[in-house]
Amino acid sequence: MTLSRQLIILITVLLILVFTGTFFISVQNTRAYLESQLESHAQDTATSLGLSISKHMAEGDLATVTSMTDAIFDRGYYRLVVIQDMQGEPLVDRKLALTLEGVPPWFIEQFPLSTPIGKAIVMSGWVQAGKVVVQSHPGFAHRQLWENSVEIFRWFLISALVVLLLGVFTLQLVLNPSGRWSDRRMPLLIGNFPPSRNCPKPWI
Template structure:
C-alpha cells in the first residue's frame, strides 16, 4: 500500500473509532441519566400517593378510588398497595405502551428503574405501603432520539475531520509528486529545482533533491568547458 493510502487508512480508522466511541459514551451516559430520572419519578409519585392515601381516614373505598384515579391517568405501568399484614389491597397493571424506538433498541439497551415505595399511615397507625412503577416507553424514545442526535453530530464532525484530512494529505502529496517529477526531469537531462514545502520533513527531502540537482548541473555543464580548454592546449611534439 502506498504512503498516501496508509495515511488515509489510519485517518479513516481514527474517524470511525471516534464516531463509535462518542456515540457509545453519549448513549451510556444518557441511559444512566434517564434511569436516575425514572427512579426519582417513581419515588416522588409514591410519596405523593402515600400522602393522598393517608388523608382518606383508612376508608378502603376512598383509597381504592384515589388509586384508580391516579392509575387512569395512563402514566403508570403498575400501582400496588400492600396492607400492613402483607395482603394486597390494590393492584393495577397496564400493558406495554407503543414505542417510537425500535424493539431491538429497547431490548439491547433496557432502562430499569426501581419501583417507588412509600409507607402509608393514618396518624401513628401503619396502613401499609404503596409501590409505583411508571412507564419507561418515554425513556426509550428519548434515548433513541438522543442517539440519533449524537450520531448526526458525530457524522458531521467526521465529515469535517475527513475534509481536514484531505487538506493535510494534499499538502503531503503535492511535494512528493513534485519530487517525483523532479527526478523524472533529471532522467531527461533537465536540471529543475522545486520550491521547498512548509513541512519540515518534506522540506529536508526537497532541499536535498535541489542540492543534488544543482551539483549535477554544475558537474555536467562544466565538462564541455573543460574539454574545450583541454582541446585548446597544443600537444607536445617529440
C-alpha cells in the same frame, strides 16, 4: 497502496474508534441518569400518594382512594400503581402493559433500562394503614435514550465527513504538490535556499 490512501484509512479507523468509545460512554451515562430519574419519579409518587390517601384509608373510604389512584395512573407515566393493606393484599391494582413505540427492539435489547419500584407506607395517625407500590413506565425514557443516540450518531457522521474532507485536501497539498506551490515551497523543503541579494559581504 499509496501513502495517501494509507493515511486516509488510518484517519478513518481512528475516527471510528473514537466514535465507538464516545457513543458507548454517552449512552451509558444517559442510561444511568434516566434510571435514576425513573427511580426518583416512582419513589416521589409513592410518597406523595401515600400522604394523600392516608386520611381516606383510615376512614375506609376505598372509593376515594381508588379515584385518587386512577387520577395518577391515567397520566400514562406509570407501569404499576398498587395500594395494599398491611397483609399485602391489593386494594387498588392498576397495571399498564409494557409497550415501547418508536424504539427498535434491537436497541432495547442492547441498552435495557431497569425500572426500580418505589414504596411508601400509608399512615393513619401512629398506625400503619397500608402500602403504596409504584413503578414508572420506561417507555418515555427509552424513547429519549434512542433519540439522543440518533442525534449523537448524526453529529458524528457530519463531523467525520468534514474531518475526512479536510484530511484528504491537506494530504493532497502535502503529498502531491503542484504548480506555483511546488515551485516556491519544494526548494525550501529540501534545503535549497536561494541566495539573498542584500546579504552583507563578510569582513576579511
